[in-house]
Amino acid sequence: MILEVQGIDTFYGETQALYGVSLSVAKGEVLALLGANGAGKTTTIRSILGLTRPRRGTIRFNAADITRAPTHEIARAGICWVPDDRRLCPTLTVAKNLRIAIKKTPFRAWTINETFSIFSPLEYLMHREAENLSGGEMQMVSIARALLGSPGLVLFDEPSQGLAPKIVSDVLATVRRLKQEGIASVVVEQNAEIALSVADRAVVLDRGTVAWSGDATTLRDDDTLRQRLLGV
Ligand SMILES: Nc1ncnc2c1ncn2[C@@H]1O[C@H](COP(=O)(O)OP(=O)(O)O)[C@@H](O)[C@H]1O
Numbered sequence: 720m721i722l723e724v725q726g727i728d729t730f731y732g733e734t735q736a737l738y739g740v741s742l743s744v745a746k747g748e749v750l751a752l753l754g755a756n757g758a759g760k761t762t763t764i765r766s767i768l769g770l771t772r773p774r775r776g777t778i779r780f781n782a783a784d785i786t787r788a789p790t791h792e793i794a795r796a797g798i799c800w801v802p803d804d805r806r807l808c809p810t811l812t813v814a815k816n817l818r819i820a821i822k823k824t825p826f827r828a829w830t831i832n833e834t835f836s837i838f839s840p841l842e843y844l845m846h847r848e849a850e851n852l853s854g855g856e857m858q859m860v861s862i863a864r865a866l867l868g869s870p871g872l873v874l875f876d877e878p879s880q881g882l883a884p885k886i887v888s889d890v891l892a893t894v895r896r897l898k899q900e901g902i903a904s905v906v907v908e909q910n911a912e913i914a915l916s917v918a919d920r921a922v923v924l925d926r927g928t929v930a931w932s933g934d935a936t937t938l939r940d941d942d943t944l945r946q947r948l949l950g951v
Protein backbone atom coordinates (compact mmCIF):
# COMPACT_ATOMS: atom_id res chain seq x y z
CA MET A 720 0.00 0.00 0.00
CA ILE A 721 1.39 3.42 -0.88
CA LEU A 722 -0.98 5.18 1.56
CA GLU A 723 -2.23 3.70 4.81
CA VAL A 724 -4.48 5.71 7.09
CA GLN A 725 -5.16 3.87 10.33
CA GLY A 726 -7.78 4.85 12.88
CA ILE A 727 -7.49 8.64 12.68
CA ASP A 728 -9.49 10.93 14.96
CA THR A 729 -9.44 14.54 13.74
CA PHE A 730 -10.90 17.55 15.54
CA TYR A 731 -11.65 21.20 14.80
CA GLY A 732 -11.08 22.65 18.26
CA GLU A 733 -13.24 20.52 20.54
CA THR A 734 -15.49 19.29 17.71
CA GLN A 735 -14.59 15.83 16.49
CA ALA A 736 -14.92 15.46 12.70
CA LEU A 737 -13.33 12.01 12.12
CA TYR A 738 -13.81 8.91 14.29
CA GLY A 739 -11.28 6.15 13.68
CA VAL A 740 -11.13 6.56 9.90
CA SER A 741 -9.00 3.94 8.14
CA LEU A 742 -8.35 3.59 4.43
CA SER A 743 -5.57 2.47 2.14
CA VAL A 744 -4.53 3.04 -1.46
CA ALA A 745 -2.19 0.81 -3.47
CA LYS A 746 0.35 2.10 -6.00
CA GLY A 747 -1.50 3.22 -9.14
CA GLU A 748 -4.89 2.61 -7.58
CA VAL A 749 -7.86 5.00 -7.71
CA LEU A 750 -9.90 5.30 -4.52
CA ALA A 751 -13.28 7.05 -4.57
CA LEU A 752 -13.93 8.77 -1.24
CA LEU A 753 -17.67 9.35 -1.08
CA GLY A 754 -20.28 10.62 1.35
CA ALA A 755 -22.79 13.39 1.99
CA ASN A 756 -21.87 17.02 2.58
CA GLY A 757 -20.19 17.24 5.99
CA ALA A 758 -19.31 13.52 6.14
CA GLY A 759 -15.60 14.26 6.62
CA LYS A 760 -14.13 13.85 3.12
CA THR A 761 -12.20 17.13 3.06
CA THR A 762 -11.12 16.61 6.68
CA THR A 763 -9.65 13.23 5.68
CA ILE A 764 -7.65 14.93 2.92
CA ARG A 765 -6.56 17.73 5.27
CA SER A 766 -5.43 15.11 7.80
CA ILE A 767 -3.32 13.28 5.18
CA LEU A 768 -1.73 16.60 4.14
CA GLY A 769 -0.93 17.58 7.72
CA LEU A 770 -3.16 20.67 7.48
CA THR A 771 -5.52 19.50 10.25
CA ARG A 772 -3.55 17.06 12.30
CA PRO A 773 -5.23 13.93 13.67
CA ARG A 774 -5.13 13.53 17.46
CA ARG A 775 -4.98 9.76 17.25
CA GLY A 776 -4.12 7.19 14.59
CA THR A 777 -1.32 6.94 12.05
CA ILE A 778 -0.74 7.85 8.42
CA ARG A 779 1.95 6.11 6.39
CA PHE A 780 2.98 7.06 2.85
CA ASN A 781 5.52 5.24 0.71
CA ALA A 782 6.78 3.26 3.75
CA ALA A 783 7.31 6.34 5.98
CA ASP A 784 5.25 7.52 8.95
CA ILE A 785 4.02 11.02 8.00
CA THR A 786 1.48 11.42 10.81
CA ARG A 787 3.41 14.28 12.38
CA ALA A 788 5.42 15.48 9.39
CA PRO A 789 5.05 19.14 8.40
CA THR A 790 2.96 19.83 5.29
CA HIS A 791 5.94 20.85 3.12
CA GLU A 792 7.66 17.55 3.93
CA ILE A 793 4.52 15.63 3.03
CA ALA A 794 4.51 17.44 -0.33
CA ARG A 795 8.19 16.59 -0.82
CA ALA A 796 7.38 12.95 -0.09
CA GLY A 797 5.11 13.01 -3.18
CA ILE A 798 1.53 13.75 -2.08
CA CYS A 799 -0.07 16.45 -4.24
CA TRP A 800 -3.42 18.08 -3.83
CA VAL A 801 -6.13 19.50 -6.09
CA PRO A 802 -8.12 21.58 -3.57
CA ASP A 803 -11.88 22.04 -3.79
CA ASP A 804 -11.50 25.82 -4.22
CA ARG A 805 -8.77 25.44 -6.92
CA ARG A 806 -6.70 28.01 -5.08
CA LEU A 807 -4.27 29.79 -7.39
CA CYS A 808 -2.32 32.99 -6.83
CA PRO A 809 -4.85 35.34 -8.48
CA THR A 810 -2.49 38.14 -9.50
CA LEU A 811 0.16 35.82 -10.95
CA THR A 812 0.10 34.53 -14.51
CA VAL A 813 -0.69 30.92 -15.30
CA ALA A 814 2.98 30.41 -16.21
CA LYS A 815 4.10 31.67 -12.79
CA ASN A 816 1.41 29.63 -10.98
CA LEU A 817 2.76 26.55 -12.76
CA ARG A 818 6.44 27.33 -12.22
CA ILE A 819 6.10 27.78 -8.46
CA ALA A 820 4.41 24.37 -8.20
CA ILE A 821 7.44 22.45 -9.52
CA LYS A 822 8.85 20.13 -6.87
CA LYS A 823 11.28 17.25 -6.70
CA THR A 824 10.09 14.07 -4.99
CA PRO A 825 11.07 10.39 -5.23
CA PHE A 826 8.49 10.13 -8.07
CA ARG A 827 8.71 11.07 -11.71
CA ALA A 828 8.92 14.77 -12.56
CA TRP A 829 6.48 16.23 -15.10
CA THR A 830 7.33 19.12 -17.40
CA ILE A 831 5.10 22.07 -18.20
CA ASN A 832 5.02 20.84 -21.83
CA GLU A 833 3.64 17.49 -20.67
CA THR A 834 0.80 19.26 -18.88
CA PHE A 835 -0.07 20.91 -22.25
CA SER A 836 -0.44 17.42 -23.72
CA ILE A 837 -3.17 16.76 -21.12
CA PHE A 838 -4.83 20.19 -21.12
CA SER A 839 -4.04 21.78 -24.49
CA PRO A 840 -5.74 25.15 -23.69
CA LEU A 841 -3.09 25.78 -21.00
CA GLU A 842 -0.49 26.68 -23.61
CA TYR A 843 -2.55 29.65 -24.79
CA LEU A 844 -3.39 30.79 -21.27
CA MET A 845 0.20 31.02 -20.01
CA HIS A 846 0.32 34.84 -19.87
CA ARG A 847 -3.18 35.32 -18.45
CA GLU A 848 -3.54 36.31 -14.78
CA ALA A 849 -5.15 33.48 -12.81
CA GLU A 850 -7.97 35.76 -11.61
CA ASN A 851 -9.16 36.12 -15.21
CA LEU A 852 -9.67 32.40 -15.82
CA SER A 853 -12.97 30.53 -16.02
CA GLY A 854 -13.70 27.79 -13.45
CA GLY A 855 -12.74 25.08 -15.95
CA GLU A 856 -9.48 26.83 -16.84
CA MET A 857 -8.65 27.22 -13.13
CA GLN A 858 -9.22 23.51 -12.63
CA MET A 859 -6.82 22.71 -15.50
CA VAL A 860 -4.15 24.90 -13.91
CA SER A 861 -4.83 23.38 -10.49
CA ILE A 862 -4.41 19.82 -11.80
CA ALA A 863 -1.33 20.80 -13.82
CA ARG A 864 0.14 22.24 -10.59
CA ALA A 865 -0.44 18.90 -8.85
CA LEU A 866 1.39 17.06 -11.66
CA LEU A 867 4.32 19.50 -11.53
CA GLY A 868 4.65 18.56 -7.85
CA SER A 869 5.88 15.10 -9.05
CA PRO A 870 3.20 13.08 -7.26
CA GLY A 871 3.08 9.45 -6.20
CA LEU A 872 -0.43 10.19 -4.93
CA VAL A 873 -2.87 12.92 -5.98
CA LEU A 874 -5.74 13.93 -3.70
CA PHE A 875 -8.60 15.42 -5.76
CA ASP A 876 -11.23 17.25 -3.69
CA GLU A 877 -14.56 17.53 -5.59
CA PRO A 878 -12.79 17.86 -8.97
CA SER A 879 -16.01 17.90 -11.03
CA GLN A 880 -17.83 20.53 -8.99
CA GLY A 881 -19.36 23.23 -11.18
CA LEU A 882 -17.54 22.16 -14.35
CA ALA A 883 -18.86 21.59 -17.87
CA PRO A 884 -19.08 17.92 -18.97
CA LYS A 885 -16.14 18.32 -21.39
CA ILE A 886 -13.83 19.48 -18.58
CA VAL A 887 -15.13 16.73 -16.26
CA SER A 888 -14.22 14.14 -18.89
CA ASP A 889 -10.73 15.71 -19.25
CA VAL A 890 -10.31 15.49 -15.46
CA LEU A 891 -11.32 11.81 -15.48
CA ALA A 892 -8.93 11.16 -18.39
CA THR A 893 -6.14 12.65 -16.26
CA VAL A 894 -6.95 10.27 -13.40
CA ARG A 895 -6.74 7.34 -15.87
CA ARG A 896 -3.44 8.65 -17.28
CA LEU A 897 -2.00 8.89 -13.75
CA LYS A 898 -3.08 5.32 -13.12
CA GLN A 899 -1.27 4.14 -16.27
CA GLU A 900 1.87 5.79 -14.90
CA GLY A 901 1.52 4.01 -11.55
CA ILE A 902 0.41 7.15 -9.72
CA ALA A 903 -2.35 6.63 -7.14
CA SER A 904 -5.37 8.94 -6.74
CA VAL A 905 -7.99 9.63 -4.12
CA VAL A 906 -11.05 11.17 -5.79
CA VAL A 907 -13.40 12.89 -3.34
CA GLU A 908 -16.83 13.39 -4.83
CA GLN A 909 -20.37 14.11 -3.78
CA ASN A 910 -21.23 12.95 -7.30
CA ALA A 911 -20.71 9.21 -6.76
CA GLU A 912 -21.36 8.28 -10.39
CA ILE A 913 -18.44 10.38 -11.61
CA ALA A 914 -15.98 9.03 -9.05
CA LEU A 915 -17.11 5.41 -9.44
CA SER A 916 -16.59 5.63 -13.21
CA VAL A 917 -12.79 5.80 -12.66
CA ALA A 918 -12.33 4.18 -9.23
CA ASP A 919 -10.94 0.74 -8.40
CA ARG A 920 -12.17 0.84 -4.82
CA ALA A 921 -14.47 3.06 -2.78
CA VAL A 922 -14.81 4.25 0.81
CA VAL A 923 -18.09 5.79 1.98
CA LEU A 924 -17.94 8.15 4.95
CA ASP A 925 -20.94 8.90 7.15
CA ARG A 926 -20.70 11.52 9.93
CA GLY A 927 -16.96 11.02 10.33
CA THR A 928 -16.86 7.23 10.25
CA VAL A 929 -16.26 4.68 7.50
CA ALA A 930 -19.73 3.33 6.65
CA TRP A 931 -18.57 1.02 3.84
CA SER A 932 -15.49 0.13 1.85
CA GLY A 933 -15.00 -2.28 -1.03
CA ASP A 934 -14.66 -2.64 -4.78
CA ALA A 935 -16.01 0.26 -6.83
CA THR A 936 -17.80 -2.18 -9.15
CA THR A 937 -19.81 -3.51 -6.20
CA LEU A 938 -21.11 -0.03 -5.43
CA ARG A 939 -21.60 0.72 -9.15
CA ASP A 940 -23.67 -2.41 -9.75
CA ASP A 941 -25.63 -2.77 -6.50
CA ASP A 942 -28.43 -0.17 -6.69
CA THR A 943 -29.88 -1.11 -3.29
CA LEU A 944 -26.52 -0.76 -1.53
CA ARG A 945 -25.77 2.54 -3.28
CA GLN A 946 -29.22 3.88 -2.44
CA ARG A 947 -28.77 2.94 1.22
CA LEU A 948 -25.26 4.40 1.52
CA LEU A 949 -25.47 7.42 -0.75
CA GLY A 950 -29.14 7.92 -1.55
CA VAL A 951 -28.49 7.77 -5.32
N1 LIG B 1 -12.80 24.68 9.71
C1 LIG B 1 -13.73 23.99 10.37
N2 LIG B 1 -14.07 24.30 11.64
C2 LIG B 1 -15.00 23.60 12.32
N3 LIG B 1 -15.66 22.55 11.84
C3 LIG B 1 -15.38 22.18 10.57
C4 LIG B 1 -14.41 22.88 9.77
N4 LIG B 1 -14.34 22.28 8.55
C5 LIG B 1 -15.23 21.27 8.58
N5 LIG B 1 -15.85 21.20 9.79
C6 LIG B 1 -16.87 20.21 10.20
O1 LIG B 1 -16.31 18.91 10.08
C7 LIG B 1 -17.25 18.01 9.52
C8 LIG B 1 -16.70 17.40 8.26
O2 LIG B 1 -16.53 18.41 7.29
P1 LIG B 1 -15.82 18.15 5.88
O3 LIG B 1 -14.64 17.30 6.08
O4 LIG B 1 -15.61 19.47 5.24
O5 LIG B 1 -16.94 17.33 5.09
P2 LIG B 1 -17.09 17.00 3.54
O6 LIG B 1 -15.84 17.39 2.84
O7 LIG B 1 -17.36 15.53 3.50
O8 LIG B 1 -18.27 17.78 3.06
C9 LIG B 1 -18.54 18.80 9.30
O9 LIG B 1 -19.38 18.60 10.40
C10 LIG B 1 -18.06 20.23 9.24
O10 LIG B 1 -19.05 21.11 9.71
Ligand SMILES: [Mg+2]
Nearest residue numbers: 760761762803
Ligand atom coordinates in the same frame (compact mmCIF):
# COMPACT_ATOMS: atom_id res chain seq x y z
MG1 LIG C 1 -15.48 18.72 1.27
